[in-house]
Amino acid sequence: MNTKEGNILGVNLQKAHRRMLQMMVEFDRICRENGLQYWLDSGTLLGAVRHKGFIPWDDDVDICMMRADYERLVQLADTFPETMELQTRELTPKAYTYLPLPCKIRDKRTVIKSFYKSHDEGGLFLDIFPMDYYNGRFTDRLFKKTFRFLTRLNDCELNPSSFGKKMAALFAPVSHACLRLMLRIASLKIACKKNKVSDVVMYGLDTSWNRYHRYDTIFPLKETAFEGMPFKIPGDSDRYLRTLYGPDYMMPPPLEAIKNKRHLVSITDIDAQD
Numbered sequence: 696m697n698t699k700e701g702n703i704l705g706v707n708l709q710k711a712h713r714r715m716l717q718m719m720v721e722f723d724r725i726c727r728e729n730g731l732q733y734w735l736d737s738g739t740l741l742g743a744v745r746h747k748g749f750i751p752w753d754d755d756v757d758i759c760m761m762r763a764d765y766e767r768l769v770q771l772a773d774t775f776p777e778t779m780e781l782q783t784r785e786l787t788p789k790a791y792t793y794l795p796l797p798c799k800i801r802d803k804r805t806v807i808k809s810f811y812k813s814h815d816e817g818g819l820f821l822d823i824f825p826m827d828y829y830n831g832r833f834t835d836r837l838f839k840k841t842f843r844f845l846t847r848l849n850d851c852e853l854n855p856s857s858f859g860k861k862m863a864a865l866f867a868p869v870s871h872a873c874l875r876l877m878l879r880i881a882s883l884k885i886a887c888k889k890n891k892v893s894d895v896v897m898y899g900l901d902t903s904w905n906r907y908h909r910y911d912t913i914f915p916l917k918e919t920a921f922e923g924m925p926f927k928i929p930g931d932s933d934r935y936l937r938t939l940y941g942p943d944y945m946m947p948p949p950l951e952a953i954k955n956k957r958h959l960v961s962i963t964d965i966d967a968q969d
Contacts (some may be wrong), residue, residue, distance in 0.1 A: 702822055711962050712749045714802055714819055715756050716922050720817070722758070723777055723801060725928055728769060731764040734927045736824060738937065745945055752953045756821040762885065762899065765825035769798065778803050780817070783877055784878075790817065794874045795810060795846040795903035797824040798840035806963045819962065825899040828892050829886060829907055838884070839905045842877050845870045846903035908938060 726733050736742050742750040760768060767848035772781040780801045782791035791799065805818035820825040829835060846868035881900040896913065913929040920926075929935040936944045 707962075708752070708754055710964070711754060711819055711837075712922070713781060714805060714922065715821070718779060718800060718802055718819070718821055719756060719921070720924055721914075723772060723924075725763075725774060726768070727836065728812075729767065731760065731768055732927065733758050733760045733914060734913060734929050735766065735921065738960060739921075741936060741944060742942065743919050743921045743926065744929055745947065747920060750947075757824065758821055759826050759898075760897070761822045762827050762888075765798070765823065765899075768823070770881075773962055775800070782811070782817070782925075794849065794871070794878065795842070796822060797818075797825060797899070797901050805962065808963075811924075824902060824904065826896045827888055827899050828910075829895040829897040830888075830891065830893045831895070833901070835884075836905075838881070838900065839903075840875070842874070842900075843903045843905050845877065851872060852882045894967050906939065908935060914967060 727730070734740070735757070736759040738750055738753050738755075739757045742748055742753060755794070769781065769783060769786065772786060775781055780790075780803055782801055783798045784791060784794065800821040800823060802818035802820070802916065807818060840936075867962075880899055884900050892910075894910050895907055896910055897907045908929075912931045912934045915930050916927045917930050917932075918925045919928050919932075
């Protein structure tokens with residue numbers, strides 16, 4: 696990784712990338728040993744295709760799983776190494792409070808300080824996104840758009856960086872309560888969707904991400920090298936990335952444009968041993 700790029704945010708990401716790669720390798724091992732399918736997503740997938748590893752300024756990892764595999768992964772929480780912790784709203788409600796995303800896998804050897812208060816709950820992390828089948832119903836799209844709107848209000852409290860966000864943060868208690876209600880509704884909708892399949896999948900009803908992919912864009916999965924290690928990616932990664940980022944996804948942004956593409960302010964290592 697280019698040192699200038701890695702330090703441009705005021706955080707040296709080289710060691711963070713090494714730690715996150717270790718976590719990815721352990722995650723991949725657990726999935727392979729238990730027959731679980733996953734794929735790299737968003738900036739992590741973009742890094743795999745464009746940089747053959749981490750985007751130099753990226754500071755987290757994004758991974759997707761179909762709902763059935765995700766639920767099996769959560770059941771395996773106790774099998775993770777002692778240096779890692781799988782956190783969900785249900786398993787670790789005191790340690791994990793970020794409502795728009797149901798699961799993170801944390802590194803217990805680091806402590807991070809983030810622009811978002813919700814991320815200041817432990818160490819470096821892998822974001823795990825469950826995916827649901829989408830049957831084209833307008834109610835599902837409306838549900839997701841409403842969830843997204845409430846999430847943006849809630850995030851204003853987590854990162855009140857402007858006057859407008861500070862004003863919107865005043866409504867955070869209301870949006871927080873509404874999000875919890877919507878999560879209860881989402882769990883019922885997810886239960887009703889079990890054993891139903893379609894040609895399109897979407898980021899889970901219990902997440903705020905509002906994106907859709909054709910099933911045959913993702914499956915069958917293929918392998919690619921990421922920092923020299925094999926990981927799973929969508930079978931048609933070009934189509935997948937075009938859906939997320941448009942046709943010019945292979946062109947990196949200028950360095951001055953990456954300062955807003957971050958979560959972390961600082962990383963503290965609480966274990967000197969790698």
